[in-house]
Amino acid sequence: MQSSRLKNIIILILALVNIFLLGSLSVRKNAQLETRRQVQEQLVALFSASDLTLDPKAVSFQTPPSGGTLTRDADQERQLAAALLGKGLSHSSQSGVIYSYESDAGAAVFSAGGSFDAAVLLENGTDAERFCRKICKQFQYDSFTAANEYGQFTAGAVRSFDSYPVPNCTISFALQGDTLTVSGTFLPSAFSAAGEEEPLSAAAALTAFLGSHRESGAVVSAVTDMYPCYTVQSTSAAAMTLTPTWCICTDFGLYYVNCYTGAVTRG
Structure with missing residues (x-):
């Protein structure tokens, strides 16, 4: 008891x-x-x-x-270049500051400050919007928008980092004929807090x-x-x-x- x-x-x-x-x-x-x-x-x-x-x-x-700093990652840049340009990728470097990538589908250039430009020859039958959406999803560009006015396809998106948007870090696409031009800012994932x-x-x-x-x-x-x-x-x-x-x-x-x-x- x-x-x-x-x-x-x-x-x-x-x-x-x-x-x-x-x-x-x-x-x-x-x-x-x-x-x-x-x-x-x-x-x-x-x-x-x-x-x-x-x-x-x-x-x-x-x-x-x-806040903090980002460390450049050439391997991650190469992954984006490969996603844009496909197989058979070759690359070159200018003093470790500018990296260039080429394939039969086109070329891409990345600078140390994160900016990049690319020109991609799309294969016949490629859905440009679907291709752009796939790139954005893979590399964390959100708020995707696309337009097709007067036969001119354009699209864009905003990069997010750790689920926070980075409004001044964007990617844009424009299709002229079969060539898709791409430009934007690439953010690596390596982050050191301030x-x-x-x-x-x-x-x-x-x-x-x-x-x-x-x-x-x-x-x-x-x-x-x-x-x-x-x-x-x-x-x-x-x-x-x-x-x-x-x-x-x-x-x-x-x-x-x-x-x-x-x-x-x-x-």
């Missing part, structure tokens, strides 16, 4: 502990929601004072990604945007959405860097706020 009573007491204690923890979590969750609501209200009021409409639902509470610098929160990014708007007098009347992304910076001689950025969507286009400097640029 004593053993049974002790067991019941332990079960009761554990149940009470669980109830306490659930109550504590609920209180913290409610406090967090209240804090977020207050932030939204304050930002909406701040924007309204400048004759701007801010949708409260647009205020994000996501954490921006970490220091522990704290990126701007969404609230701070919106405040920076509002300050920039006041100075520039841009024709913006409403902010409808925002989301974290990356922007890529590169030169022909330096490593590529990924910078965490807030994309702010307005009725006058997109604006980007650098999460480290607070600098605002028009998309």
Whole structure:
């Protein structure tokens, strides 16, 4: 009996502990929601004072990604060249800065800064859109769009990195006759995180945007959405860097706020 009573007491204690923890979590969750609501209200009021409409639902509470540098990977570039040009690929290098690839189907050139160009002779019967979609899916270019106006096929997509879009890293396609021209920026997967610098929160990014708007007098009347992304910076001689950025969507286009400097640029 004593053993049974002790067991019941332990079960009761554990149940009470669980109830306490659930109550504590609920209180913290409610406090967090209240804090977020207050932030939204304050930002909406701040924007309204400048004759701007801010949708409260647009205020994000996501954490921006970490910034860092990308290390060039010639093997990955070769994989893209092979996907475009097919078999029988040959290559050459100019001082390890520019890599060129050739096959019977065409040629491709990659620079150290990530930019590349290619010309591909498509085989008869090749569906150009399907070919482009396959390339984009294989190399993480999302938001694919295609058009075929006046007999001219064009397509494009935006690179994503670690599930975050990189708006200024794109790939574009244009078909002239049987030749598909391709140009864009290639991002390797090797990533080294930067220091522990704290990126701007969404609230701070919106405040920076509002300050920039006041100075520039841009024709913006409403902010409808925002989301974290990356922007890529590169030169022909330096490593590529990924910078965490807030994309702010307005009725006058997109604006980007650098999460480290607070600098605002028009998309």
